[in-house]
Amino acid sequence: VTGRAVDDGLDDGPVEQSGRVAPRRATTLTLTAGALVGAACFTVAVVADLAGLDGQDATGTVDAAGLVSALVALRAWAWALLGTVAIITTPAVGLGVTAFEYNAIADRRAVLMALAVLAVLGISLLVALLA
Amino acid sequence: MAIDRWYPGYPAGRGDAGTLGAPILTGTLLVLLASMVAGGFGSLLGIGGGIIIVPLLSVLLGHDVKVAIAASLVGVIAMSLAASPRYIDSGIADRRLGLFLLIAASVGGLTGGLTASSLDGRILALLFGILLVAVAVQMLRETRVRRAASPLPPAGRGGFAASYVEPTSGEVIEYRASRLGLGAAASFAAGNVSGLLGVGGGVINVPTMNVLMRVPIRVATTTSTYMLAATAAASSVVYAVSGQLDPLIAAPVALGVIVGARVGARLSMRVPQDVLRLAFVVVAAVFAVGMFVEFAS
Numbered sequence: 001v002t003g004r005a006v007d008d009g010l011d012d013g014p015v016e017q018s019g020r021v022a023p024r025r026a027t028t029l030t031l032t033a034g035a036l037v038g039a040a041c042f043t044v045a046v047v048a049d050l051a052g053l054d055g056q057d058a059t060g061t062v063d064a065a066g067l068v069s070a071l072v073a074l075r076a077w078a079w080a081l082l083g084t085v086a087i088i089t090t091p092a093v094g095l096g097v098t099a100f101e102y103n104a105i106a107d108r109r110a111v112l113m114a115l116a117v118l119a120v121l122g123i124s125l126l127v128a129l130l131a
Numbered sequence: 132m133a134i135d136r137w138y139p140g141y142p143a144g145r146g147d148a149g150t151l152g153a154p155i156l157t158g159t160l161l162v163l164l165a166s167m168v169a170g171g172f173g174s175l176l177g178i179g180g181g182i183i184i185v186p187l188l189s190v191l192l193g194h195d196v197k198v199a200i201a202a203s204l205v206g207v208i209a210m211s212l213a214a215s216p217r218y219i220d221s222g223i224a225d226r227r228l229g230l231f232l233l234i235a236a237s238v239g240g241l242t243g244g245l246t247a248s249s250l251d252g253r254i255l256a257l258l259f260g261i262l263l264v265a266v267a268v269q270m271l272r273e274t275r276v277r278r279a280a281s282p283l284p285p286a287g288r289g290g291f292a293a294s295y296v297e298p299t300s301g302e303v304i305e306y307r308a309s310r311l312g313l314g315a316a317a318s319f320a321a322g323n324v325s326g327l328l329g330v331g332g333g334v335i336n337v338p339t340m341n342v343l344m345r346v347p348i349r350v351a352t353t354t355s356t357y358m359l360a361a362t363a364a365a366s367s368v369v370y371a372v373s374g375q376l377d378p379l380i381a382a383p384v385a386l387g388v389i390v391g392a393r394v395g396a397r398l399s400m401r402v403p404q405d406v407l408r409l410a411f412v413v414v415a416a417v418f419a420v421g422m423f424v425e426f427a428s
Contacts, residue, residue, distance in 0.1 A: 035212035080378035128372035
């Protein structure tokens with residue numbers, strides 16, 4: 001038996017024991033994958049850093065090609081950067097997946113809440129870039 | 132680690148001597164080990180690792196306080212991602228309630244990150260010192276005062292109603308989260324503190340859900356853990372874009388916190404909580420002094 005949300009009832013209206021249970025497999029897989037990818041990248045970064053592969057030759061702003069070649073060369077900073085990006089973006093991906101899961105059971109309010117949080121994360125990036 | 136050579140906007144002063152007079156202690160291995168200890172300690176006390184990692188990185192290891200906060204936020208996200216799937220799978224974490232509170236918490240995280248980027252590092256050190264004192268005082272109170280758990284009200288009307296299976300007894304517990312407006316306001320504050328100071332926000336989220344919104348403590352702690360990732364993500368983006376996020380510091384911090392938290396979770400049933408709380412009070416007092424010294428210097 002697993003727990004379930006039975007109603008949101010934002011007003012004081014009657015409780016509807018709808019019994020709808022949103023699937024959660026995709027969300028848990030997404031979060032787990034993000035954590036594993038991030039941890040794997042960080043592990044490579046830490047090991048590479050301890051081994052002295054710390055990217056001393058890297059200068060200026062890094063472009064995509066430079067990042068790929070640094071990853072291939074096992075540069076610590078490149079793997080640390082990749083892991084950081086994986087960790088920071090995973091919550092947003094997870095929210096998108098959660099919205100899909102709630103959409104599958106036609107729980108519009110939960111879908112809107114997930115999308116609202118996703119929108120705030122998007123605004124965060126926008127505001128940070130503009131600031 | 133010459134990250135300042137390629138990461139635009141990276142602040143100067145990385146690796147300077149700590150304000151407590153500690154020698155210059157830098158290095159990935161040291162940060163990794165320190166984060167393991169912080170993650171384990173935070174996990175044992177249920178307060179997350181950030182509240183220990185930030186002063187540890189800034190006071191003891193001499194990193195810029197904003198860099199310490201940014202690295203701590205990545206650690207907060209990593210820990211939340213590692214722990215949440217289990218809580219979601221078990222059905223104990225209330226995702227719908229979490230999503231509702233996350234709207235306010237993520238806005239708080241964004242404003243906290245923006246505020247921090249405009250504040251002087253010394254002011255942040257002062258605020259963190261005050262937070263440490265507040266949490267330490269709360270820990271002391273919990274050690275001295277044993278309050279009986281107040282019974283949850285029967286499922287009524289309004290709010291978020293849900294149920295979960297209590298793992299220790301197998302009993303189905305029904306509850307209804309009430310006072311949604313106050314809960315959202317507190318979540319905004321928690322997000323703000325998280326973004327501003329790099330802590331998880333659980334120190335505000337959990338009592339808010341449990342005491343204010345009448346949510347069972349097990350649901351409150353797991354839902355709070357689920358919320359931390361998105362809350363911290365909102366503010367860490369601000370730190371990353373402004374050049375305060377050093378991936379080479381974030382990497383050992385995140386790894387250390389994850390490993391430490393797992394070890395701490397296993398030890399939590401064996402170590403007396405009162406001893407841990409008192410140990411935290413001592414550590415927090417030392418770090419608070421360090422933060423105040425950093426503010427005054």
